[in-house]
Amino acid sequence: MTRHADLRDLAVDDLRTSIRAGDYQGHTAGLAAGRLQVNLAIMPETYALDFFRFCQRNPRPCPLVGVTDTGDRMMRTLGHDLAIDTDAPAYAVYRDGDFVENRPNVSDLWRDDLVGFALGCSFTFEHAALAAGIPMRHIDCNRTVPMFRSNIQTVRAGSFGGGMVVSMRPVKPADVDQVRMISAEFPLAHGAPVHVGDPAAIGIADIGVPDYGEAVPFERDEIPVFWACGVTPQSAALSARLPLFISHRPGAMLITDVDERANPPVLDLTI
Protein backbone atom coordinates (compact mmCIF):
# COMPACT_ATOMS: atom_id res chain seq x y z
CA MET A 1 0.00 0.00 0.00
CA THR A 2 1.26 3.43 -0.95
CA ARG A 3 2.01 5.78 1.94
CA HIS A 4 1.23 9.49 2.23
CA ALA A 5 4.93 10.36 2.07
CA ASP A 6 5.23 8.57 -1.28
CA LEU A 7 2.60 10.84 -2.81
CA ARG A 8 3.62 14.27 -1.59
CA ASP A 9 5.53 15.21 -4.70
CA LEU A 10 3.20 13.72 -7.29
CA ALA A 11 1.47 15.96 -9.84
CA VAL A 12 -2.31 15.85 -9.67
CA ASP A 13 -2.73 13.56 -12.70
CA ASP A 14 -0.34 10.93 -11.35
CA LEU A 15 -1.81 11.20 -7.89
CA ARG A 16 -5.30 10.66 -9.30
CA THR A 17 -4.16 7.64 -11.26
CA SER A 18 -2.74 6.14 -8.10
CA ILE A 19 -5.84 6.88 -6.03
CA ARG A 20 -8.19 5.65 -8.77
CA ALA A 21 -6.28 2.37 -8.86
CA GLY A 22 -6.93 1.95 -5.13
CA ASP A 23 -3.26 2.28 -4.14
CA TYR A 24 -3.89 4.91 -1.45
CA GLN A 25 -6.78 5.19 0.99
CA GLY A 26 -5.44 7.72 3.49
CA HIS A 27 -5.92 11.43 4.12
CA THR A 28 -5.10 14.01 1.47
CA ALA A 29 -3.76 16.94 3.51
CA GLY A 30 -0.62 18.27 1.87
CA LEU A 31 -1.11 16.33 -1.37
CA ALA A 32 -1.24 18.00 -4.83
CA ALA A 33 -0.32 21.35 -3.28
CA GLY A 34 -2.31 24.24 -4.67
CA ARG A 35 -5.21 22.15 -6.01
CA LEU A 36 -8.70 22.56 -4.62
CA GLN A 37 -9.80 19.60 -2.52
CA VAL A 38 -13.49 19.00 -1.92
CA ASN A 39 -15.91 17.19 0.33
CA LEU A 40 -18.28 14.81 -1.45
CA ALA A 41 -21.99 14.20 -0.92
CA ILE A 42 -23.66 11.68 -3.23
CA MET A 43 -27.36 10.82 -2.95
CA PRO A 44 -30.42 9.79 -4.96
CA GLU A 45 -31.95 12.58 -7.07
CA THR A 46 -35.09 12.46 -4.91
CA TYR A 47 -33.12 14.20 -2.15
CA ALA A 48 -30.94 16.44 -4.31
CA LEU A 49 -33.20 19.49 -4.46
CA ASP A 50 -33.47 19.66 -0.67
CA PHE A 51 -29.75 19.08 -0.33
CA PHE A 52 -29.12 21.95 -2.76
CA ARG A 53 -31.33 24.15 -0.56
CA PHE A 54 -29.45 22.94 2.52
CA CYS A 55 -26.17 24.07 0.95
CA GLN A 56 -27.61 27.41 -0.16
CA ARG A 57 -28.91 28.08 3.36
CA ASN A 58 -25.77 26.84 5.16
CA PRO A 59 -22.83 28.11 3.12
CA ARG A 60 -20.39 28.03 6.05
CA PRO A 61 -20.43 24.24 6.50
CA CYS A 62 -21.61 23.54 2.92
CA PRO A 63 -19.90 25.87 0.43
CA LEU A 64 -21.08 24.35 -2.83
CA VAL A 65 -18.45 24.36 -5.57
CA GLY A 66 -19.80 21.75 -8.01
CA VAL A 67 -22.67 19.42 -8.80
CA THR A 68 -22.99 16.62 -11.31
CA ASP A 69 -25.81 15.92 -13.71
CA THR A 70 -28.04 13.11 -12.45
CA GLY A 71 -26.35 9.78 -13.10
CA ASP A 72 -23.11 11.38 -14.29
CA ARG A 73 -20.04 10.15 -12.39
CA MET A 74 -17.90 13.01 -13.71
CA MET A 75 -17.58 16.36 -11.91
CA ARG A 76 -17.10 18.27 -15.16
CA THR A 77 -16.73 21.81 -13.84
CA LEU A 78 -13.82 20.90 -11.54
CA GLY A 79 -11.64 18.67 -13.71
CA HIS A 80 -11.01 17.16 -17.11
CA ASP A 81 -11.27 13.57 -15.94
CA LEU A 82 -12.56 13.72 -12.41
CA ALA A 83 -14.70 10.70 -11.47
CA ILE A 84 -16.52 11.03 -8.18
CA ASP A 85 -16.99 7.28 -7.73
CA THR A 86 -13.28 6.39 -7.80
CA ASP A 87 -11.10 9.46 -7.29
CA ALA A 88 -11.37 10.04 -3.56
CA PRO A 89 -8.98 7.76 -1.59
CA ALA A 90 -11.79 6.34 0.53
CA TYR A 91 -15.57 6.54 0.75
CA ALA A 92 -18.08 6.25 3.58
CA VAL A 93 -21.38 4.56 2.75
CA TYR A 94 -24.51 5.20 4.81
CA ARG A 95 -27.86 3.44 4.45
CA ASP A 96 -31.07 4.46 6.21
CA GLY A 97 -29.13 6.74 8.50
CA ASP A 98 -26.51 4.23 9.55
CA PHE A 99 -22.88 4.02 8.62
CA VAL A 100 -22.37 0.77 6.71
CA GLU A 101 -18.80 0.67 5.49
CA ASN A 102 -15.71 2.42 4.17
CA ARG A 103 -14.72 1.51 0.62
CA PRO A 104 -11.83 2.48 -1.67
CA ASN A 105 -14.36 3.26 -4.42
CA VAL A 106 -18.11 3.17 -4.92
CA SER A 107 -18.24 2.12 -8.57
CA ASP A 108 -20.25 -1.00 -7.75
CA LEU A 109 -22.82 1.08 -5.91
CA TRP A 110 -23.34 3.58 -8.72
CA ARG A 111 -26.88 4.14 -9.95
CA ASP A 112 -28.36 6.25 -12.71
CA ASP A 113 -30.32 8.34 -10.21
CA LEU A 114 -27.34 9.51 -8.13
CA VAL A 115 -26.28 13.15 -7.90
CA GLY A 116 -22.87 14.23 -6.61
CA PHE A 117 -22.13 17.47 -4.80
CA ALA A 118 -18.67 18.95 -4.18
CA LEU A 119 -18.20 21.25 -1.20
CA GLY A 120 -15.17 23.38 -0.41
CA CYS A 121 -12.69 22.24 2.22
CA SER A 122 -10.63 23.88 4.93
CA PHE A 123 -7.32 22.84 3.39
CA THR A 124 -7.45 26.01 1.29
CA PHE A 125 -7.33 28.36 4.26
CA GLU A 126 -4.91 26.10 6.12
CA HIS A 127 -2.37 26.63 3.36
CA ALA A 128 -2.84 30.38 3.62
CA ALA A 129 -2.49 30.21 7.43
CA LEU A 130 0.69 28.15 7.16
CA ALA A 131 2.08 30.65 4.66
CA ALA A 132 1.46 33.37 7.27
CA GLY A 133 3.45 31.41 9.85
CA ILE A 134 0.51 30.05 11.85
CA PRO A 135 1.11 26.36 12.62
CA MET A 136 -1.54 23.71 11.97
CA ARG A 137 -1.07 21.03 14.59
CA HIS A 138 -2.81 18.17 12.77
CA ILE A 139 -0.57 18.72 9.75
CA ASP A 140 2.54 18.78 11.94
CA CYS A 141 1.31 15.51 13.49
CA ASN A 142 0.27 14.00 10.14
CA ARG A 143 -3.23 13.43 11.48
CA THR A 144 -6.71 14.07 10.16
CA VAL A 145 -8.04 17.28 11.68
CA PRO A 146 -10.25 16.60 14.76
CA MET A 147 -13.95 17.14 14.06
CA PHE A 148 -16.87 17.35 16.48
CA ARG A 149 -20.64 17.34 16.30
CA SER A 150 -21.66 20.70 17.81
CA ASN A 151 -24.99 22.08 18.97
CA ILE A 152 -24.80 24.99 16.50
CA GLN A 153 -27.96 24.40 14.50
CA THR A 154 -28.03 24.43 10.73
CA VAL A 155 -30.92 25.95 8.79
CA ARG A 156 -33.25 23.12 7.82
CA ALA A 157 -34.11 22.21 4.24
CA GLY A 158 -36.54 19.32 3.89
CA SER A 159 -35.19 16.40 5.85
CA PHE A 160 -31.70 17.91 6.15
CA GLY A 161 -30.90 19.72 9.38
CA GLY A 162 -29.40 19.24 12.82
CA GLY A 163 -26.16 20.29 14.42
CA MET A 164 -23.15 21.60 12.55
CA VAL A 165 -19.98 19.53 12.49
CA VAL A 166 -16.97 21.69 13.29
CA SER A 167 -13.24 21.19 12.87
CA MET A 168 -10.85 22.31 15.61
CA ARG A 169 -7.36 23.75 15.48
CA PRO A 170 -5.32 24.89 18.49
CA VAL A 171 -4.24 28.52 18.04
CA LYS A 172 -2.20 30.86 20.20
CA PRO A 173 -4.38 33.74 21.47
CA ALA A 174 -2.11 36.26 19.74
CA ASP A 175 -2.75 34.54 16.39
CA VAL A 176 -6.54 34.30 16.62
CA ASP A 177 -7.31 37.61 14.94
CA GLN A 178 -4.97 36.88 12.07
CA VAL A 179 -6.25 33.36 11.48
CA ARG A 180 -9.78 34.72 11.58
CA MET A 181 -8.95 37.31 8.91
CA ILE A 182 -7.12 34.81 6.74
CA SER A 183 -9.91 32.23 6.84
CA ALA A 184 -12.59 34.88 6.25
CA GLU A 185 -10.99 35.50 2.87
CA PHE A 186 -11.98 32.00 1.76
CA PRO A 187 -15.76 31.72 2.00
CA LEU A 188 -15.64 28.62 -0.21
CA ALA A 189 -13.29 27.02 2.34
CA HIS A 190 -15.71 27.52 5.27
CA GLY A 191 -14.71 31.15 5.95
CA ALA A 192 -14.13 32.60 9.41
CA PRO A 193 -14.34 30.55 12.64
CA VAL A 194 -17.79 29.82 14.08
CA HIS A 195 -16.50 29.70 17.66
CA VAL A 196 -13.36 30.49 19.63
CA GLY A 197 -12.40 29.22 23.03
CA ASP A 198 -15.03 27.18 24.87
CA PRO A 199 -15.91 23.70 23.58
CA ALA A 200 -18.73 23.31 26.12
CA ALA A 201 -20.44 26.44 24.77
CA ILE A 202 -21.07 24.66 21.48
CA GLY A 203 -21.94 21.31 22.98
CA ILE A 204 -18.56 19.57 22.87
CA ALA A 205 -18.01 17.55 26.03
CA ASP A 206 -14.41 16.43 25.55
CA ILE A 207 -11.98 18.20 23.23
CA GLY A 208 -9.76 15.12 23.44
CA VAL A 209 -12.37 12.80 21.91
CA PRO A 210 -13.35 13.96 18.42
CA ASP A 211 -16.35 12.44 16.59
CA TYR A 212 -14.34 12.26 13.35
CA GLY A 213 -10.62 12.53 12.63
CA GLU A 214 -7.98 12.33 15.35
CA ALA A 215 -7.22 14.25 18.53
CA VAL A 216 -4.23 16.61 18.49
CA PRO A 217 -2.13 17.91 21.39
CA PHE A 218 -2.35 21.51 22.61
CA GLU A 219 0.76 23.51 23.34
CA ARG A 220 0.96 25.83 26.32
CA ASP A 221 -1.60 28.71 26.19
CA GLU A 222 -3.22 27.57 22.96
CA ILE A 223 -7.00 27.77 22.72
CA PRO A 224 -9.36 25.74 20.52
CA VAL A 225 -10.70 27.51 17.43
CA PHE A 226 -13.63 25.96 15.59
CA TRP A 227 -14.63 26.20 11.94
CA ALA A 228 -17.72 24.95 10.14
CA CYS A 229 -16.84 21.61 8.57
CA GLY A 230 -17.73 19.86 5.33
CA VAL A 231 -18.59 16.69 7.24
CA THR A 232 -21.81 18.45 8.32
CA PRO A 233 -23.73 16.97 5.35
CA GLN A 234 -22.83 13.48 6.52
CA SER A 235 -24.33 14.26 9.89
CA ALA A 236 -27.39 15.86 8.26
CA ALA A 237 -27.86 12.88 5.96
CA LEU A 238 -27.71 10.54 8.94
CA SER A 239 -30.49 12.41 10.69
CA ALA A 240 -32.44 12.51 7.41
CA ARG A 241 -32.10 8.71 7.23
CA LEU A 242 -31.46 8.71 3.50
CA PRO A 243 -31.78 5.21 2.04
CA LEU A 244 -28.36 5.72 0.43
CA PHE A 245 -25.82 8.45 1.09
CA ILE A 246 -22.19 8.30 0.04
CA SER A 247 -19.40 10.65 1.04
CA HIS A 248 -15.64 10.65 1.09
CA ARG A 249 -14.16 9.28 4.30
CA PRO A 250 -13.50 12.36 6.51
CA GLY A 251 -10.06 13.73 5.65
CA ALA A 252 -9.70 11.69 2.45
CA MET A 253 -10.89 14.38 0.06
CA LEU A 254 -11.52 14.46 -3.68
CA ILE A 255 -8.65 16.40 -5.27
CA THR A 256 -9.73 18.53 -8.24
CA ASP A 257 -7.83 20.06 -11.14
CA VAL A 258 -8.57 23.63 -10.22
CA ASP A 259 -6.56 26.14 -8.26
CA GLU A 260 -7.43 26.12 -4.58
CA ARG A 261 -7.82 29.89 -4.68
CA ALA A 262 -10.20 29.81 -7.63
CA ASN A 263 -13.85 30.57 -7.11
CA PRO A 264 -15.66 27.61 -8.68
CA PRO A 265 -17.39 26.95 -10.90
CA VAL A 266 -14.26 27.13 -13.01
CA LEU A 267 -15.45 26.93 -16.57
CA ASP A 268 -12.21 27.36 -18.44
CA LEU A 269 -10.39 24.16 -17.58
CA THR A 270 -7.47 24.75 -19.91
CA ILE A 271 -5.03 24.59 -17.04
Added chain:
Amino acid sequence: MTRHADLRDLAVDDLRTSIRAGDYQGHTAGLAAGRLQVNLAIMPETYALDFFRFCQRNPRPCPLVGVTDTGDRMMRTLGHDLAIDTDAPAYAVYRDGDFVENRPNVSDLWRDDLVGFALGCSFTFEHAALAAGIPMRHIDCNRTVPMFRSNIQTVRAGSFGGGMVVSMRPVKPADVDQVRMISAEFPLAHGAPVHVGDPAAIGIADIGVPDYGEAVPFERDEIPVFWACGVTPQSAALSARLPLFISHRPGAMLITDVDERANPPVLDLTI
Protein backbone atom coordinates in the same frame (compact mmCIF):
# COMPACT_ATOMS: atom_id res chain seq x y z
CA MET B 1 -51.59 54.85 -9.72
CA THR B 2 -48.63 55.64 -7.51
CA ARG B 3 -45.58 57.07 -9.30
CA HIS B 4 -41.91 56.21 -8.75
CA ALA B 5 -41.25 59.66 -7.32
CA ASP B 6 -43.92 59.11 -4.65
CA LEU B 7 -42.09 56.05 -3.37
CA ARG B 8 -38.49 57.20 -3.23
CA ASP B 9 -38.53 58.12 0.44
CA LEU B 10 -40.61 55.21 1.73
CA ALA B 11 -39.11 52.71 4.18
CA VAL B 12 -39.05 49.14 2.91
CA ASP B 13 -42.08 47.99 4.94
CA ASP B 14 -44.30 50.80 3.65
CA LEU B 15 -43.02 50.35 0.13
CA ARG B 16 -43.81 46.64 0.28
CA THR B 17 -47.31 47.32 1.56
CA SER B 18 -47.90 49.64 -1.37
CA ILE B 19 -46.50 47.22 -3.93
CA ARG B 20 -48.36 44.26 -2.41
CA ALA B 21 -51.62 46.23 -2.72
CA GLY B 22 -50.94 46.68 -6.43
CA ASP B 23 -50.46 50.44 -6.22
CA TYR B 24 -47.17 50.47 -8.14
CA GLN B 25 -46.11 48.38 -11.09
CA GLY B 26 -43.03 50.25 -12.31
CA HIS B 27 -39.28 49.79 -11.97
CA THR B 28 -37.59 49.70 -8.60
CA ALA B 29 -34.25 51.42 -9.26
CA GLY B 30 -33.54 53.90 -6.49
CA LEU B 31 -36.28 52.62 -4.19
CA ALA B 32 -35.65 51.44 -0.60
CA ALA B 33 -32.05 52.60 -0.82
CA GLY B 34 -29.60 50.15 0.68
CA ARG B 35 -31.88 47.10 0.53
CA LEU B 36 -30.97 44.14 -1.63
CA GLN B 37 -33.18 43.82 -4.72
CA VAL B 38 -33.45 40.48 -6.47
CA ASN B 39 -34.48 38.86 -9.72
CA LEU B 40 -37.17 36.21 -9.44
CA ALA B 41 -37.50 32.84 -11.16
CA ILE B 42 -40.50 30.70 -10.22
CA MET B 43 -41.11 27.29 -11.74
CA PRO B 44 -42.56 23.83 -11.07
CA GLU B 45 -40.44 21.64 -8.79
CA THR B 46 -39.83 19.24 -11.69
CA TYR B 47 -37.44 21.82 -13.17
CA ALA B 48 -35.99 23.20 -9.94
CA LEU B 49 -33.03 20.85 -9.60
CA ASP B 50 -31.78 21.64 -13.10
CA PHE B 51 -32.35 25.34 -12.51
CA PHE B 52 -30.32 25.11 -9.30
CA ARG B 53 -27.54 23.50 -11.32
CA PHE B 54 -27.87 26.22 -13.96
CA CYS B 55 -27.36 28.88 -11.28
CA GLN B 56 -24.41 27.02 -9.73
CA ARG B 57 -22.73 26.74 -13.13
CA ASN B 58 -23.51 30.30 -14.23
CA PRO B 59 -22.99 32.49 -11.18
CA ARG B 60 -22.32 35.66 -13.19
CA PRO B 61 -25.82 35.92 -14.68
CA CYS B 62 -27.46 33.81 -11.94
CA PRO B 63 -25.99 34.65 -8.50
CA LEU B 64 -28.32 32.67 -6.28
CA VAL B 65 -29.19 34.43 -3.02
CA GLY B 66 -32.33 32.58 -1.92
CA VAL B 67 -34.69 29.71 -2.66
CA THR B 68 -38.09 28.81 -1.22
CA ASP B 69 -39.33 25.48 -0.03
CA THR B 70 -41.58 23.83 -2.59
CA GLY B 71 -45.03 25.43 -2.47
CA ASP B 72 -43.94 28.13 -0.01
CA ARG B 73 -44.66 31.69 -1.22
CA MET B 74 -42.38 33.22 1.42
CA MET B 75 -38.68 33.87 0.80
CA ARG B 76 -37.78 33.33 4.43
CA THR B 77 -34.03 33.87 4.33
CA LEU B 78 -34.35 37.35 2.79
CA GLY B 79 -37.16 38.95 4.78
CA HIS B 80 -39.60 38.66 7.65
CA ASP B 81 -42.70 38.91 5.50
CA LEU B 82 -41.51 38.65 1.92
CA ALA B 83 -44.05 37.00 -0.39
CA ILE B 84 -42.76 36.18 -3.83
CA ASP B 85 -46.22 36.03 -5.42
CA THR B 86 -47.22 39.62 -4.56
CA ASP B 87 -44.21 41.70 -3.54
CA ALA B 88 -42.59 42.46 -6.89
CA PRO B 89 -44.30 45.40 -8.63
CA ALA B 90 -44.97 43.39 -11.77
CA TYR B 91 -44.57 39.83 -12.99
CA ALA B 92 -43.98 38.24 -16.38
CA VAL B 93 -45.71 34.93 -17.04
CA TYR B 94 -44.40 32.47 -19.63
CA ARG B 95 -46.08 29.27 -20.75
CA ASP B 96 -44.52 26.63 -22.98
CA GLY B 97 -41.73 29.01 -23.88
CA ASP B 98 -43.93 31.95 -24.83
CA PHE B 99 -44.52 35.17 -22.99
CA VAL B 100 -48.19 35.27 -22.02
CA GLU B 101 -48.77 38.36 -19.91
CA ASN B 102 -47.57 40.86 -17.32
CA ARG B 103 -49.47 40.84 -14.05
CA PRO B 104 -49.28 42.93 -10.85
CA ASN B 105 -49.22 39.71 -8.82
CA VAL B 106 -49.32 35.96 -9.45
CA SER B 107 -51.35 34.85 -6.43
CA ASP B 108 -54.04 33.33 -8.66
CA LEU B 109 -51.43 31.28 -10.48
CA TRP B 110 -49.82 29.88 -7.36
CA ARG B 111 -49.52 26.10 -7.07
CA ASP B 112 -48.23 23.81 -4.37
CA ASP B 113 -45.46 22.53 -6.64
CA LEU B 114 -43.84 25.90 -7.37
CA VAL B 115 -40.31 26.80 -6.27
CA GLY B 116 -39.04 30.38 -6.18
CA PHE B 117 -35.43 31.44 -6.72
CA ALA B 118 -33.98 34.86 -5.88
CA LEU B 119 -30.95 36.05 -7.85
CA GLY B 120 -28.77 39.08 -7.12
CA CYS B 121 -29.23 42.24 -9.13
CA SER B 122 -26.95 44.91 -10.56
CA PHE B 123 -28.50 47.70 -8.50
CA THR B 124 -26.06 46.84 -5.72
CA PHE B 125 -22.99 47.68 -7.76
CA GLU B 126 -24.71 50.63 -9.41
CA HIS B 127 -25.07 52.27 -6.02
CA ALA B 128 -21.38 51.69 -5.35
CA ALA B 129 -20.48 53.11 -8.78
CA LEU B 130 -22.64 56.20 -8.22
CA ALA B 131 -21.01 56.70 -4.83
CA ALA B 132 -17.65 56.70 -6.64
CA GLY B 133 -18.86 59.43 -9.00
CA ILE B 134 -19.49 57.24 -12.04
CA PRO B 135 -22.83 58.19 -13.62
CA MET B 136 -25.47 55.59 -14.49
CA ARG B 137 -27.32 56.94 -17.51
CA HIS B 138 -30.51 54.89 -17.15
CA ILE B 139 -30.90 56.16 -13.59
CA ASP B 140 -30.35 59.76 -14.70
CA CYS B 141 -33.00 59.15 -17.39
CA ASN B 142 -35.36 57.29 -15.01
CA ARG B 143 -35.42 54.34 -17.39
CA THR B 144 -35.03 50.59 -16.98
CA VAL B 145 -31.47 49.60 -17.88
CA PRO B 146 -31.17 48.39 -21.51
CA MET B 147 -30.71 44.61 -21.76
CA PHE B 148 -29.74 42.49 -24.76
CA ARG B 149 -29.66 38.82 -25.64
CA SER B 150 -25.98 38.10 -26.37
CA ASN B 151 -24.20 35.18 -28.00
CA ILE B 152 -22.11 34.53 -24.87
CA GLN B 153 -23.12 30.96 -24.09
CA THR B 154 -24.17 29.83 -20.65
CA VAL B 155 -23.16 26.42 -19.28
CA ARG B 156 -26.07 24.07 -19.84
CA ALA B 157 -27.93 22.26 -17.06
CA GLY B 158 -30.71 19.98 -18.25
CA SER B 159 -33.01 21.99 -20.48
CA PHE B 160 -31.58 25.34 -19.33
CA GLY B 161 -28.96 26.92 -21.56
CA GLY B 162 -28.51 29.35 -24.43
CA GLY B 163 -27.15 32.87 -24.69
CA MET B 164 -26.54 35.15 -21.73
CA VAL B 165 -28.67 38.27 -21.38
CA VAL B 166 -26.47 41.29 -20.65
CA SER B 167 -27.21 44.76 -19.32
CA MET B 168 -25.43 47.76 -20.84
CA ARG B 169 -24.22 51.02 -19.34
CA PRO B 170 -22.35 53.77 -21.23
CA VAL B 171 -19.04 54.49 -19.49
CA LYS B 172 -16.23 56.96 -20.23
CA PRO B 173 -13.05 55.08 -21.18
CA ALA B 174 -11.21 56.66 -18.26
CA ASP B 175 -13.77 55.19 -15.86
CA VAL B 176 -13.81 51.63 -17.21
CA ASP B 177 -11.08 50.26 -14.95
CA GLN B 178 -12.68 51.74 -11.87
CA VAL B 179 -16.18 50.51 -12.70
CA ARG B 180 -14.71 47.08 -13.37
CA MET B 181 -13.02 47.01 -9.98
CA ILE B 182 -16.11 48.27 -8.16
CA SER B 183 -18.44 45.75 -9.76
CA ALA B 184 -15.97 42.89 -9.25
CA GLU B 185 -16.39 43.45 -5.51
CA PHE B 186 -20.02 42.35 -5.76
CA PRO B 187 -20.09 38.79 -7.13
CA LEU B 188 -23.69 38.43 -5.94
CA ALA B 189 -24.60 41.48 -8.08
CA HIS B 190 -23.18 39.95 -11.30
CA GLY B 191 -19.56 40.93 -10.62
CA ALA B 192 -17.20 42.40 -13.23
CA PRO B 193 -18.26 43.21 -16.81
CA VAL B 194 -18.43 40.33 -19.30
CA HIS B 195 -17.57 42.57 -22.26
CA VAL B 196 -16.36 46.10 -22.96
CA GLY B 197 -16.66 48.04 -26.16
CA ASP B 198 -18.01 46.12 -29.16
CA PRO B 199 -21.68 45.10 -29.20
CA ALA B 200 -21.23 43.11 -32.44
CA ALA B 201 -18.54 40.95 -30.81
CA ILE B 202 -21.15 39.51 -28.46
CA GLY B 203 -23.93 39.26 -31.03
CA ILE B 204 -25.74 42.55 -30.46
CA ALA B 205 -26.82 44.06 -33.78
CA ASP B 206 -28.15 47.44 -32.65
CA ILE B 207 -27.20 49.02 -29.32
CA GLY B 208 -30.17 51.34 -29.76
CA VAL B 209 -32.73 48.53 -29.73
CA PRO B 210 -32.59 46.55 -26.48
CA ASP B 211 -34.44 43.26 -26.08
CA TYR B 212 -35.59 44.25 -22.59
CA GLY B 213 -35.67 47.60 -20.80
CA GLU B 214 -35.20 50.93 -22.60
CA ALA B 215 -32.48 52.46 -24.78
CA VAL B 216 -30.34 55.19 -23.23
CA PRO B 217 -28.36 57.98 -24.93
CA PHE B 218 -24.57 57.92 -25.11
CA GLU B 219 -22.54 61.00 -24.33
CA ARG B 220 -19.48 61.92 -26.35
CA ASP B 221 -16.67 59.31 -26.16
CA GLU B 222 -18.61 56.88 -23.97
CA ILE B 223 -18.35 53.19 -24.76
CA PRO B 224 -20.82 50.43 -23.98
CA VAL B 225 -19.94 48.18 -21.03
CA PHE B 226 -21.85 44.92 -20.60
CA TRP B 227 -22.61 42.94 -17.47
CA ALA B 228 -24.20 39.52 -17.04
CA CYS B 229 -27.89 40.08 -16.30
CA GLY B 230 -30.44 38.41 -14.07
CA VAL B 231 -32.90 38.27 -16.96
CA THR B 232 -30.81 35.41 -18.37
CA PRO B 233 -33.00 32.80 -16.58
CA GLN B 234 -36.05 34.17 -18.39
CA SER B 235 -34.29 33.64 -21.70
CA ALA B 236 -33.11 30.18 -20.63
CA ALA B 237 -36.60 29.20 -19.48
CA LEU B 238 -38.01 30.32 -22.82
CA SER B 239 -35.62 28.07 -24.70
CA ALA B 240 -36.39 25.26 -22.23
CA ARG B 241 -40.10 25.72 -23.03
CA LEU B 242 -41.18 25.27 -19.42
CA PRO B 243 -44.95 24.72 -19.15
CA LEU B 244 -45.01 27.52 -16.56
CA PHE B 245 -42.31 30.02 -15.69
CA ILE B 246 -42.87 33.20 -13.74
CA SER B 247 -40.43 36.04 -13.21
CA HIS B 248 -40.54 39.67 -12.19
CA ARG B 249 -40.99 42.05 -15.10
CA PRO B 250 -37.46 43.15 -16.06
CA GLY B 251 -36.50 46.15 -13.92
CA ALA B 252 -39.36 45.68 -11.46
CA MET B 253 -37.45 43.74 -8.84
CA LEU B 254 -38.37 42.08 -5.58
CA ILE B 255 -37.07 44.29 -2.75
CA THR B 256 -35.82 42.32 0.27
CA ASP B 257 -35.24 43.27 3.90
CA VAL B 258 -31.52 42.60 3.83
CA ASP B 259 -28.64 44.98 3.31
CA GLU B 260 -27.59 45.19 -0.32
CA ARG B 261 -23.99 44.59 0.72
CA ALA B 262 -24.84 41.50 2.72
CA ASN B 263 -23.85 38.10 1.44
CA PRO B 264 -27.05 36.06 1.52
CA PRO B 265 -28.26 33.82 2.91
CA VAL B 266 -28.80 36.22 5.76
CA LEU B 267 -30.01 34.11 8.62
CA ASP B 268 -30.19 36.66 11.39
CA LEU B 269 -33.06 38.83 10.21
CA THR B 270 -33.24 40.93 13.37
CA ILE B 271 -32.76 44.13 11.38
